[in-house]
Amino acid sequence: MAKFSPLMALPPVLFVGLASLFIFGMNREDPNQLPSAKAGKDAPSIARVTPLGDLAPLDDAMLRTGGVKLVNYWASWCAPCRAEHPQLETMAGEGVTIYGINYKDKPEAAIGFLNELxxxxxxxxxxxxGRTALEWGLYGVPETYVVNAEGEITYRFAGPITVEIMDKYIKPEIAKAAE
Structure with missing residues (x-):
């Protein structure tokens, strides 16, 4: 009969531990969400962003006046940004104010992206x-923030907005921010 070694118990213990982490991760409400240190705080300044061609420029007052708005970080080189673009177009068509911040991109490529889509x-x-993005706590593009009428970030979504994400998370968060 073979003698029991504590090392023999290691593989099953590791398996149970990894399986537990996997099950925990799969049961989170929204596995795409990363925590945001900015939620409930004033939106950081966008004074350092520069105009993009002759498109309407952003300024800080836009974040602190009016109703609820989205701030969407995007780039022309970002495939997920291309995938989420129809949902942004849909929300804009429904009257949602969306401000865009083009991230680490060439101006001519960004304008070409918008002309195409x-x-x-x-x-x-x-x-x-990318300095303003650091102040916002950006993980990567695309990333979208819901900002209430007082200029506070109420919600952040990292990743592309699909139709399901738009209906299940973004629109309800816009409604909550309007209350």
Whole structure:
């Protein structure tokens, strides 16, 4: 009969531990969401973003006046940004104010992207060096923030907005921010 070694118990213990982490991760309400340190706080300044061609420029006052708005970070080189674009167009067509911040992109490529797919943005700016994105806590593009009428971030979604995400998370968060 073979003698029991503590090392023999290691594979089953590791398997149970990894399986537990997997099950926990799969049962989270929204597995795409990463925590945001900015939720409930004033939206950071966008004073450093630069105009993008002759498109309507962004300014800080836009974030702190009016109703609920979305701030969407995007780039022309970002395939998921292309995939989410129809949902942004849909929301803009429904009257949602969306401000765009083009991230680490060449201006001519960004303008070409909008000329090809349409421009859902009420105003837009470019953050070519990415400094403003750092202040917003950006993980990567695309990323969308819901900002209430007082200029506070109420919700953040990292990743492309699909039809399901738009209906299940973004629109309800816009409605909550309007209350």
């Amino acid at each position: 349409g421009n859902p943005y009420a105003a837009i700016g470019a953050d070519e060096p």
